[in-house]
Amino acid sequence: MDAPAPPTGYRPDAFPPFAVTVDLIVLTIQDDRLRAVVVERGVDPYAGAWALPGGFVRIDEDLPEAASRELAEETGLTAADVHLEQVASYGRPGRDPRMRVVTIAYLALAAHLPELRPGTDASAARFADVDELLGRPGALAFDHGRLLADGVERARAKLEYSPLATAFCPPEFTVAELRRVYEVVWGVSLDPRNFHRKVTGTPGFLVPTGRSTARQGGRPAALFRVGDTQVLHPPITRRDG
Amino acid sequence: MDAPAPPTGYRPDAFPPFAVTVDLIVLTIQDDRLRAVVVERGVDPYAGAWALPGGFVRIDEDLPEAASRELAEETGLTAADVHLEQVASYGRPGRDPRMRVVTIAYLALAAHLPELRPGTDASAARFADVDELLGRPGALAFDHGRLLADGVERARAKLEYSPLATAFCPPEFTVAELRRVYEVVWGVSLDPRNFHRKVTGTPGFLVPTGRSTARQGGRPAALFRVGDTQVLHPPITRRDG
DNA sequence: ACAATAGTGTCTCTCAGACAGTATCGT
DNA sequence: ACGATACTGTCTGAGAGACACTATTGT
Numbered sequence: 264m265d266a267p268a269p270p271t272g273y274r275p276d277a278f279p280p281f282a283v284t285v286d287l288i289v290l291t292i293q294d295d296r297l298r299a300v301v302v303e304r305g306v307d308p309y310a311g312a313w314a315l316p317g318g319f320v321r322i323d324e325d326l327p328e329a330a331s332r333e334l335a336e337e338t339g340l341t342a343a344d345v346h347l348e349q350v351a352s353y354g355r356p357g358r359d360p361r362m363r364v365v366t367i368a369y370l371a372l373a374a375h376l377p378e379l380r381p382g383t384d385a386s387a388a389r390f391a392d393v394d395e396l397l398g399r400p401g402a403l404a405f406d407h408g409r410l411l412a413d414g415v416e417r418a419r420a421k422l423e424y425s426p427l428a429t430a431f432c433p434p435e436f437t438v439a440e441l442r443r444v445y446e447v448v449w450g451v452s453l454d455p456r457n458f459h460r461k462v463t464g465t466p467g468f469l470v471p472t473g474r475s476t477a478r479q480g481g482r483p484a485a486l487f488r489v490g491d492t493q494v495l496h497p498p499i500t501r502r503d504g
Numbered sequence: 505m506d507a508p509a510p511p512t513g514y515r516p517d518a519f520p521p522f523a524v525t526v527d528l529i530v531l532t533i534q535d536d537r538l539r540a541v542v543v544e545r546g547v548d549p550y551a552g553a554w555a556l557p558g559g560f561v562r563i564d565e566d567l568p569e570a571a572s573r574e575l576a577e578e579t580g581l582t583a584a585d586v587h588l589e590q591v592a593s594y595g596r597p598g599r600d601p602r603m604r605v606v607t608i609a610y611l612a613l614a615a616h617l618p619e620l621r622p623g624t625d626a627s628a629a630r631f632a633d634v635d636e637l638l639g640r641p642g643a644l645a646f647d648h649g650r651l652l653a654d655g656v657e658r659a660r661a662k663l664e665y666s667p668l669a670t671a672f673c674p675p676e677f678t679v680a681e682l683r684r685v686y687e688v689v690w691g692v693s694l695d696p697r698n699f700h701r702k703v704t705g706t707p708g709f710l711v712p713t714g715r716s717t718a719r720q721g722g723r724p725a726a727l728f729r730v731g732d733t734q735v736l737h738p739p740i741t742r743r744d745g
Numbered sequence: 746a747c748a749a750t751a752g753t754g755t756c757t758c759t760c761a762g763a764c765a766g767t768a769t770c771g772t
Numbered sequence: 773a774c775g776a777t778a779c780t781g782t783c784t785g786a787g788a789g790a791c792a793c794t795a796t797t798g799t
Contacts (some may be wrong), residue, residue: 279563281524283595283606322520322604326595352593352608354524354567363563365524365606383609441749457789459752464787481750482796497787679778698762700779705760721770722777738760 281354284366285329286317286407288414289338291373292431292447296392299411301336301377301403303387308360309404313391315411317366330369337388339377346372346430350414358406370414372430388394394450419448424498426468429489435472438462438483449501461499467492524594526606527558527648528725529591529655530579532614533672533688537633540652541579541620542644544628548732550645554632556652558607571610578629580618587671591655599647611655613671635691660689665739667709670730671732676713678705678725690742702740708733 289300301313316337320329326349331342348371354365379388396402397412421427428444429436441456445451460470469487476484530541542554557578567590572583575633588610595606620629637643638653662668669685670677683699686692703709708731716724 278523280521281561281606282519283522283524319519320522320595320606323597325597326593326606348600349592351590352567354561354608356564356566365522365561365567367595367606438752454789454791455750456752456791461788463752475751478750478797480748480798482752484751485522500788505751679779693765695762696777697764699778701781704779716778719770719777721775723772723779727777741761 279363282362282364283320284317284364285326285333286315286366286368286410287330287334287337287371288315288368288411289345289371289373289376290393290415290418290431291376292444293390295416295443295447297394297415297447298390299393299396299415300376300388300394301391302337302341303389304404304455308499312404313402314404315368315407316388320367326367330367330371334371338373338379340373344373346370346427348417350410352415353406353410355406362473366410368410368414370417372418372427374431374433375453419501422448422499423501424495425493426489426495428499435457435474435486435488437476437486438469439484441469441487445499451501458499465492465495465497465499468495520604523600523603523605524561525558525564525605526561526567526574527556527607527609527651528571528575528578528612528614529556529609529652530575530614530617531634531656531659531672532617532631533685534631536688538635538688539618539631540634540637540656541629541636542632544630545576545645553645554643555645556648557629561608567608568610571608571612572738575610575612579614579620581612581614585614587611587668589658591598591651591658594647594651596647598603598669607651609651609655611658613659613668615672615674660742663689663737663740664742666734667730667736669740676715676727676729678717678727680725682710682728688741699740706733706736706738706740709736 287300292300300316302316303311304314305313316333318333320326324332327347330347332342334342334345334347350369350370352366354367358364358365379390393411394413396408397415400408402408403411418427422445428441428448431444432440438459439455441451441462444453445458446453467490470490472486472488474486476486478484528541532539541557543557545551545553545555557574558575559570561567565573568588571588575583575586575588585724591609591611593606593608597604598606620631634652634656637649638656641649643649644652660670663686669682669689673681674683677713679700680696682703683694683696686699687694710728710732713727713729715727717727718724
């Protein structure tokens with residue numbers, strides 16, 4: 264249970280002090296690649312190494328609030344602009360060599376990110392290719408490689424049965440733009456015709472706006488916005504050709 | 505990021521002290537009902553109320569270790585006997601009226617639970633009907649009603665695409681026993697014939713042992729054990745008749 | 746006309762759900 | 773023989789993937 268020691272009856276050493284942080288897996292798509300925000304650490308340990316953005320939870324704020332605040336400090340994005348959800352927590356002793364730290368990882372997905380500005384505890388911030396980061400163990404400080412892997416896997420899984428892919432798109436988007444999101448995040452190529460039929464046929468997923476895009480050399484595409492359904496029936500299955 | 509303050513460059517008030525606990529959602533099936541372990545609190549706040557079992561994470565143990573230890577203290581089950589996985593973390597200020605506590609919820613599934621023995625901080629322990637607990641807001645202390653709801657929903661969702669249902673079964677089990685798990689956890693009734701064809705046809709899910717059960721009034725059923733597949737293709741879909 | 750992209754129709758295969766029918770036990 | 777439970781076969785409809793075909797733009 265959650266209680267600290269009462270006046271009597273408990274182990275007297277039952278309340279070891281922890282630091283609690285939130286770390287952010289901020290994903291976006293740039294140049295048809297999945298990218299994550301990483302910051303350069305300005306201090307030891309891992310000074311000069313890249314890490315996920317994050318920071319301490321304040322004594323008076325909830326965990327999602329802390330994640331939103333850190334996201335805003337790091338990217339300038341507000342909670343209304345992004346999808347933000349908790350992924351998992353990590354607290355192995357020694358994951359930070361100086362003290363006992365438990366961190367709660369949050370996944371943030373955004374369509375377009377403004378200029379990155381380094382936070383108060385980092386000297387630089389940039390976008391890094393996710394596949395490259397995951398393919399190189401030790402590319403990130405602490406256990407952030409695992410945090411990133413878990414966050415990316417969460418995103419990949421949720422594309423199937425939730426409208427999460429639209430979080431990578433602007434408010435109005437075409438079916439082709441949505442398909443590109445699935446292709447980039449999953450690392451596959453999808454049949455444009457079957458994909459179109461599937462997503463437009465899933466009730467509540469896409470809402471036509473009536474508008475269409477001006478295009479260069481091709482039929483204009485209808486613009487959609489995301490519907491209010493939170494679960495896709497049928498799902499957009501991952502094991503397509 | 506995860507680091508405490510370096511000698512310079514950080515806010516000096518950046519390390520508020522937190523208590524960190526693990527709470528357990530221990531589920532099992534008794535009398536064709538989904539049941540959860542709850543303990544009676546011996547001290548304020550919520551003295552006399554029921555809560556999920558749990559306790560403080562020690563300074564030198566990892567989060568899964570703490571969950572295993574608490575599970576053993578509360579139920580006598582070892583990690584080898586149960587499925588144990590992290591669900592989510594909760595840290596709203598004020599969720600414990602005395603101090604700032606962040607808790608990490610773990611889901612534990614077991615086939616048969618031995619006699620429950622109350623932990624050091626609880627005066628009694630029992631199994632409670634999950635539907636009844638969820639239908640009565642405030643049935644559990646703190647925010648444990650939400651923890652339970654999130655844990656149960658995790659279990660329900662994972663029955664579809666993972667062999668998790670076998671965690672509710674003894675090492676060797678019949679198809680009918682497995683079906684009963686799905687029916688109880690999902691609260692539906694499933695066609696025995698279609699269910700049989702589905703689970704035996706999903707590669708890697710079930711392994712025949714060659715043995716069969718002695719039965720009372722009916723053809724003996726073949727005994728299976730769980731295979732090594734972690735993901736079911738095709739899944740056992742939830743929206744059956 | 747032609748290239749390019751958007752969108753539709755059609756075929757086949759797999760799988761889910763309904764349910765008839767067969768197999769193997771205890772009584 | 774009969775009831776009970778285990779298991780198999782067959783039908784139908786929904787959906788996935790392959791891919792031919794039509795629609796609408798710019799050049």
